[in-house]
Amino acid sequence: MSAAAADWLPSASVTASGRPVLSAGEVERNLLPLVDLEPEENPCLAPLRGCLLALTSHRLIFLHEPSRTARGLPLATVVHAYPPHRRHSHNPLRSLFSSSSSSSSQHHRIRLQISMPPARSEVVAIVVTCKADVDVFFGRLIEAIRARAWEMTPAAAPASGAPVAEGAAPAEDIAIRMPVVGVSGILRMEQESWESAGQNLQDAFQDLNALMSKAKEMMQLAEKMRLKLLTNSSTESNSNDEEMGSKQDMQDLLLSVGIVSPVTKETAGALYHQQLSLQLADFVRIPLEKAGGMMALVDVYCLFNRARGTELISPEDLLQACSLWEKVDVPVMLRKFDSGVKVIQTKTHSDEEVFARISSLAQKPDALQKGISPSDAAFTLGIAPALAKEHLLNAENKGLLCRDVSPDGFRFFVNLFNEIDAQNIYTQKPHGLYHAWISVAMASQ
């Protein structure tokens, strides 16, 4: 069942690789791999089944992975969240006879009271149908609701503030908030005492958190400047080239600064590598295009970590994330050359195109005479020398080039062996590659 059925929730957009698109300033907080969302009281609302739940600073995003559709429940609409529990069936007989209800009673449920426009209150339950640390999730949820991050961002990014405003009406929220009495009051008290116990621990990390929040602010600033530059350059398209050039540089610089909400072990838990893999797939698309469809893994590692800022990943994590691409439908792939060099390339990347460029490079008069080195090729193709060498070796394998190893180094020449007539070695055709090479070689004597 796709998430489209639950049209009582605002839909959320999804990236090409199937990660939720976050709005400005929105940060991922935690993930649960498999949940259902069940309205508890109103049968008119369709439930959501088998979704990945992403908790962000702004929303609960229910992502139905097979159909790559998502629904977002704005945290602003959550009036109250009840701590997780396992449902005890109201009717003990029912649980005796119905196997399905007895199995569902094994699952943790987090009940949420939410306000729906115009002025309706509903109770829905997040049913956690997988093994996960529900208490940690709940803790994060409460933190996110308290932090009210959505109230800070609309001013910073009015353009992308829409998704937040969609379901939320803060004024109404307050109006229908229930008084703190009865069971929920006790629960809330419990919650607060639990939190004050955690306070001591958090104090210890305060300095670190302060640093992190500064880093986040920097990223937001970068994002804001980038947006501003983008709008400027589109309106003043006739400004002079030099200015455009510097703007482009600046944009590139800012673009490479930030992934605003990096996937971390902390937020994604068991889903870490899978989610990292998807985020990486989204991230490398643009740098790959600029690099001509292929990049060395080390280069990607550097770029990706620079973009992540404080949340660095290990090379092992990167490799794992890349190797998971085989299992999902993403437009990029990991490739290992015979020499062992690993690269990331787009699936549409064609070696033929690279071969054509190398061939034409090798046939220039200078290259005919002296051959080409990996660094020559790197310069012409605009890629790293290690990668250029792989391309040259590949072209050699194809029979386009052949090698010359001498004290001067390792160079490649256009392959003339097939052009030479073994029966008649002294005369040659008055045209073709061999002829071109001879005239260049003779001229240099």
Next chain:
Amino acid sequence: MQRLGDFRLPPFFNYPPYFTLQPVRETREKQVQLWKDLILDYCRSQKIHTISLEEDFPLFSNPKIERSLSHEAKEVFLAALVSEGRAEWMDKGHKKCLILWLRIQDWANLILNFVKDNGLEVMTIEEIRSGIDTRGTELEGIDRGVLMRALRQLEQKGKAAIFKGTSADDEGVKFSV
């Protein structure tokens, strides 16, 4: 045109990759073919019968482009000749190689035609190798081992008889044309 003594070198002798053993199979096959032909042509024109891998061989380096064959490359090219019956290793260590720019069979025919054309019936071995009659022909300076094998082949066919003289270097052959 570049020359090595009075031998005319083909243009690709100045192509640097010609001197590097090519790792890709198809390219190497072509390279080996070109080397085999050139070695045979050169040896025939210079009447060279043996190539020693330990010593410098003019064909195996090109000072003009500062390239020369590695030991491995030399061995590969000569081994290719050996496998075609156009050369033989003279020792187990593959240090010396006998080049047969004519196969033994062809040498035998050449000798037979030579004695027929010149109406000769009896010759000593030394006469064939350095006598007046063979001067200026391909037989001049023929390797003694190669000559003896060609003559023995003729003997088996009943076209010649080798006889011993008074001393070891005084062997002769009687042809029955």
